[in-house]
Amino acid sequence: MIRPASEAELAEAVRAAHGPISVRGGGTRGPLPAGEALTTSGLTGITLHDPAALTLVARAGTPVEEIEAALAEANQRLAFEPMDHRGLLGTTGTPTIGGVVAANVSGPRRMQVGAARDHLLGLRFVDGEGTIVKNGGRVMKNVTGYDLARLVAGSRGALGVITEVALKVLPGTETCANLVARGLDDAAAVRAMSAALGTPFEVSGAAHDPHAEGGPRTVLRIEGFAPSVAYRCKALAERLAPHGDWEIETDREAVLAEWRGIRDVAPFHGEQGDVWRVSVRPSQAADLVARAGAKRAFYDWGGGLIWLLTAEGDDLRAKLGRYDGHATLLRATPETHAKLHTLQPEPLALQALTRGLRETFDPRGILAA
């Protein structure tokens, strides 16, 4: 395993590589591509935290928990609440901030505040030729030159190895509460969540578990200053009365635990089968789930994100047909990954652009992704 201790060493290692290299952060996101292993775990440390500017800069291998702890001390947080894949994928290791950005890993609050890529202010990376490139910066507004930072974020290492990221952080929340409705069918739950997200009450989480213990459970999260949370919970429950009976839950620990579970797809932990992550427009979500014929389904992002547990080897994309969105195979055997492809195949014109970008940033084709 190559474990560079600095960006310069990492660049040198990429330049010196002859065959494919398999880049990893904490190794928590399941099977890694074949090739010589290269880890960013030697590049650690928060290099800047400026609370008044809502900015944090850290080296790629810095554990997410270290960043969250440092932010918590200043009553700040990563607002996109990155998912921890370990429970769902049965992996060990420690999630790193570089891995989070490289895979654009976001949690339930994504629909309100944006994804990991939306909080990215800039980054440094080493391309497939071993050239060190910086893009963006550490300030909130920056349109100087092309936005390569967003292109590299979410590229899963295909365009380069991220060595440092600058992120926008947000204030922590004083209080949180849940509004819960029981027994809604999927279509009714999505309609209720859409209605909630169309109010000015700043719902920061909207999820629906059709198979929850005791029957379907639809849950909406409200966060902020205590008087504001109380006001919005009450106003929202009244507004949503046509969509069901809503109970307000205010036990902070219970609310936090439930959203950690939603973030990490806890309902699927330990269940047999393949796991798919499907991004859709919410109004089509319930129909798509009906079409999928999955063993279990679970809705986040107000219906904009569907988690599906299917029989092993099931070709979900064939069942879903054409729709506005895409499906990622997150958990399956290597054979199924190879047969069905991890990422949604793109139309030909986009494939050409993707191929062109990969070839230009990695002409030797050594960045396995």
Place this chain on the structure above:
Amino acid sequence: MQMPSPDAKIMAKKAQVVQRLTEVLGARGVIHDPAETRAYECDALTAYRCPPLCVVLPATTEEVSAALRVCHEENVPVVPRGSGTSLAGGALPTADSVILGVSRMNRVLEIDTDDRIIRVQTGRTNLSVTGAVEELGFFYAPDPSSQLACAIAGNIAMNSGGAHCLKYGVTTNNLLGVTMVQMDGTVIEIGGAHMDAGGLDLLGVICGSEGQLGVVTEATLRILPKPEGALPVMMGYDSAEAAGACVADIIKAGVLPVAIEYMDRPCIRACEAFAKAGYPDCEALLIVEVEGSADEISYQLDTILKIARDHDPVEIRAAQDSDEAARIWLGRKSAFGAMGQINDYMCLDGTIPVSALPEVLKRIGELSDQYGLGVANVFHAGDGNMHPLILFDANKEGDLEKCEEMGADILRLCVEVGGCLTGEHGVGVEKRDLMSVQFAREDLEAQMKVKDVFDPKWLLNPAKVFPLDVSEGRRA
């Protein structure tokens, strides 16, 4: 500022190019009479002008595709244009280029409040996107000051921001999908009404690429429910340090205002003379706006006012109703007009880390003395996006050049303290030759490689963003 000399071969075949474009667009879609092309000789950066070879105004994505295919075959550069409000010269033509304007494409294609999206043709103006969903209780968040006139096409090209991006983000955070025509006429769909990319985040790099990767003809935008209410509070301070510390403490306290605006004394005085908003005569004025229900607003304002008082303000005024709110905003919103009344000015757009504010203001003051040109500062303090206005006399020989030199020094200063050349206006031609201050050659090379992939012939807006000597050899 240099532009490449026009290609004589292209100039010589103007009639042929015009004829081929007319064949695919009809006579109505092509403007080639020099008396009429003159209307497209510049954008809002009026210091630089050059009429284009001709102008095309397609009405559909198919027509954009057909026009681009002709230009691609004829090897003619194309300069895409939204409403022509760029302050950076993003839509400045060269004499051998075709201006492709999207102004005829301004329809709303779909509104879905359940999915919280609107799909529009990109010639539509920013404010009219909000206009289309306002009665349904929604709005489109990015709000550049030119929002009455500027087009979504230009907003996407420049990744435009606005006063409210501390809370709502800029264009890239509110853009879900596009229909884009590549230079060779290929039409591609990226994203849609769903969130995030399934593969590479192409949308992310297209947004902010200044019309160099393709022509975006349709866009799916995120719309948000309108807040219940919003009110500003105004506070005056006797030093930039006190105002800067106040901003820092507000943010550190966990309050996230939707806007924090800052004006310095020259700007306050000009606005006061112009708009009579009742601003105190002080060194620094802050306007902080919060949103929510009446109770939520007063709770947040109480927190902010408590912090504000700790920094020894000259004056504090919290709006109690929408009339008082309008009066507080009046001066700020007329800042650019007010300055224009008393002087010619150049508006800069660098961003700095908020914590560097007092130091940067001090050094801008020193530069002002050194060059003998006045500066008024008005900017978005929450996100560090500065808008220093350098005052000069356009009729005085050498003043514009002096002003540009001083502007470059201020932008170098922004980069030096950890910021950037442009926060929301874009590079265009205006900041093109300063790109090497912020980026190493490898950084620019990586960006140009993306253009190589999308536009191998470098025909789309080729003389922008990258210093000419850096893009030499790539441009035709």
